[in-house]
Amino acid sequence: MSDYVGDNKWIPKGESSKDAQKLVWSTKSIDDLLVALDKGYRPQVSMPFYEGKQFLRRGNIVFEYTDEEIAELARCANDIVYFAEKYAVVMTDEGIQQVTLRDYQKDLLRDFQHNRFNIVLAARQMGKTVTASIFNAWYLTFNYDKTTLLLANKSESTKEIIDKAKVVIEHLPFYMKPGILKYDVMNVRADNGCRLVGQSTTAKSGIGFTIHNLYLDEFAHVHPTIVDSFYENVYPTLSASKVSRINITSTPNGFNKFYEIYSDAEKQDNEYKATRIDWWQHPDRDDAWYKRELGNLGSEDAFNRQYGNEFTSSSSLLLSPQTMKIMRKNASKFIWHDIEDFDNIHIDTKDCLGFHPDFDIESAANSDKYYLFSVDIAEGNGGDYSVINVFEVEPMDDRDIESFISPQAMYDFFKLNQVATFRSNEHPIEDFAKILYTLALDVFNSENVKMIIEFNTYGSILLQYLRTVFAGRNDFEDEMVLRFKHRHDAKTVKPGLRLKSDNKSVFCQNFKKLVEMNKIGVNDIVTVQEASLFGSLKNGSYGAQMGNDDTIMTCITATEFFQTTDYADYIEELLDIIDPEKVKLMEQTLYKDLDGAGDLQFDIYDLL
Numbered sequence: 001m002s003d004y005v006g007d008n009k010w011i012p013k014g015e016s017s018k019d020a021q022k023l024v025w026s027t028k029s030i031d032d033l034l035v036a037l038d039k040g041y042r043p044q045v046s047m048p049f050y051e052g053k054q055f056l057r058r059g060n061i062v063f064e065y066t067d068e069e070i071a072e073l074a075r076c077a078n079d080i081v082y083f084a085e086k087y088a089v090v091m092t093d094e095g096i097q098q099v100t101l102r103d104y105q106k107d108l109l110r111d112f113q114h115n116r117f118n119i120v121l122a123a124r125q126m127g128k129t130v131t132a133s134i135f136n137a138w139y140l141t142f143n144y145d146k147t148t149l150l151l152a153n154k155s156e157s158t159k160e161i162i163d164k165a166k167v168v169i170e171h172l173p174f175y176m177k178p179g180i181l182k183y184d185v186m187n188v189r190a191d192n193g194c195r196l197v198g199q200s201t202t203a204k205s206g207i208g209f210t211i212h213n214l215y216l217d218e219f220a221h222v223h224p225t226i227v228d229s230f231y232e233n234v235y236p237t238l239s240a241s242k243v244s245r246i247n248i249t250s251t252p253n254g255f256n257k258f259y260e261i262y263s264d265a266e267k268q269d270n271e272y273k274a275t276r277i278d279w280w281q282h283p284d285r286d287d288a289w290y291k292r293e294l295g296n297l298g299s300e301d302a303f304n305r306q307y308g309n310e311f312t313s314s315s316s317l318l319l320s321p322q323t324m325k326i327m328r329k330n331a332s333k334f335i336w337h338d339i340e341d342f343d344n345i346h347i348d349t350k351d352c353l354g355f356h357p358d359f360d361i362e363s364a365a366n367s368d369k370y371y372l373f374s375v376d377i378a379e380g381n382g383g384d385y386s387v388i389n390v391f392e393v394e395p396m397d398d399r400d401i402e403s404f405i406s407p408q409a410m411y412d413f414f415k416l417n418q419v420a421t422f423r424s425n426e427h428p429i430e431d432f433a434k435i436l437y438t439l440a441l442d443v444f445n446s447e448n449v450k451m452i453i454e455f456n457t458y459g460s461i462l463l464q465y466l467r468t469v470f471a472g473r474n475d476f477e478d479e480m481v482l483r484f485k486h487r488h489d490a491k492t493v494k495p496g497l498r499l500k501s502d503n504k505s506v507f508c509q510n511f512k513k514l515v516e517m518n519k520i521g522v523n524d525i526v527t528v529q530e531a532s533l534f535g536s537l538k539n540g541s542y543g544a545q546m547g548n549d550d551t552i553m554t555c556i557t558a559t560e561f562f563q564t565t566d567y568a569d570y571i572e573e574l575l576d577i578i579d580p581e582k583v584k585l586m587e588q589t590l591y592k593d594l595d596g597a598g599d600l601q602f603d604i605y606d607l608l
Helices: 017-021 027-038 067-078 080-087 103-114 128-141 155-170 224-239 257-266 287-297 300-307 321-330 340-344 398-402 429-443 459-468 501-516 525-532 550-563 565-574 580-597
Strands: 053-058 089-092 095-098 117-122 147-152 179-183 187-190 195-200 213-217 245-250 273-277 353-355 370-376 386-395 414-424 449-453 534-536 542-544
Touching (some): 053 155, 067 080, 080 128, 089 155, 103 117, 128 155, 128 187, 147 155, 155 187, 155 195, 155 213, 257 525, 287 300, 300 321, 321 501, 321 525, 340 429, 370 429, 370 565, 386 429, 386 565, 398 580, 414 429, 414 550, 414 565, 429 449, 429 459, 449 550, 501 550, 525 534, 525 550, 550 565
Parallel strands (some): 053 179, 117 273, 147 195, 147 213, 213 245, 370 449
Antiparallel strands (some): 089 095, 187 195, 353 414, 370 386, 386 414, 534 542
């Protein structure tokens, strides 16, 4: 009897196995061999299966590809999302199933493929382990002579990611499988020179390896006594190479190394691409799911620890997780524009000044829109930030107007919407005054601009500079700066808003209320980041739990604009130029309670 080895060939008994190993294998020959095996044939020659396992391909066999297979390999190598959606599988309680990617998983895989440095803040149970497994299986399959080191805070977590990557590899078409030379629990080696090595994180993990692809899972939960040493040991090795990459994923766990890297990445102060995956991005998680989980966990703070993606306890934060959810959804990276007015004064604002992506900078100087500048001034020596926060005064959205509870006047139906920010801790006060002057009087229409300036140590100095910069063409007028009482018992008002311990908490609570009513829109990603860490401190005051709070504080002080007659004057002007249908909706909402209750302009004699 002969033994079947593919390509419709039979090798007589006693023929050398080495001769059989020299055969050129193909998809067809493998399929024919599997058919023969199903019929009971047991060839004595060496098969292209690793250790007799039909789901793995033996290393270094000669394989002949069709043109279609070569095209498919090229497409998968170039497009990881195509590879994942067509070939990746996952082991479930119901058995092997094809992976169905969510939108954020597709984006994450593309980031892993194309960016060298990625850091991902992800809520629990969002599929990041599956995403990591697909990427590492793809990287092993479609590269040459590359080593992947996979580290997690626990060896069980490392093993889980490797096991899921193995499931993907095992279920690839035979022609696509990498040839396997070693297949241990924490070490996979392929004949293309690639390795997948797993370890638990220690201070000396990775030392001695040439690492091309470092994957750090649950990095925020690595023990604080070793995380700094580990990162300092491993990072220089990877950053020195032009092809090496680092992917970090984790749930939050306080203010640690993961927070430092992620926070800097959000502000684009390092090379990492920051990605945030929140619980509401999961298609099966809506407000009903939130309420159910909130009830099961027992408190908002417990929910926030599991799913909230916050680095600190929600009970100490000013804004609730639900408010932050909405704020994050609306946030965007503000864009710098090369404005000629700043070139004329020879001041660089490229890394400091940004505008909302939808803001029309070209028409700002001639616009009939109205703006509030909220200003906080610092020394400019690398410490606290000097901030200009620009808000447009505009009507609220229709749905917010209709849902407004107990409006008192038409003024209630307008809001402040953040459209631009300037933020710097390096510009000295004189340069900052020139920037503020240029923005308010040259870039914007100065007749439609008001300012709230925090009257701190440098407030009076800033005002003096505003009056004197650009001598010979200075058009600054003191009326642009709003006036407030600097003491609660003062009888007169003065330029600037004095922030003190007895009014700061009141301002903060007012801001919280107005944000929840959608009467102030915070749109800049840096401001939103500060808002997510702003809350009550141990001394009873409000401030940043970590980092800076200068930008969010200008949002808080901006809310005092609603209490001024200047705001009322703006609204009177806007009511004449906005859409009449919007005005009609405001009037209907303002008087709807009167209509429902009947005519309240009654005659007392009729009642008698």
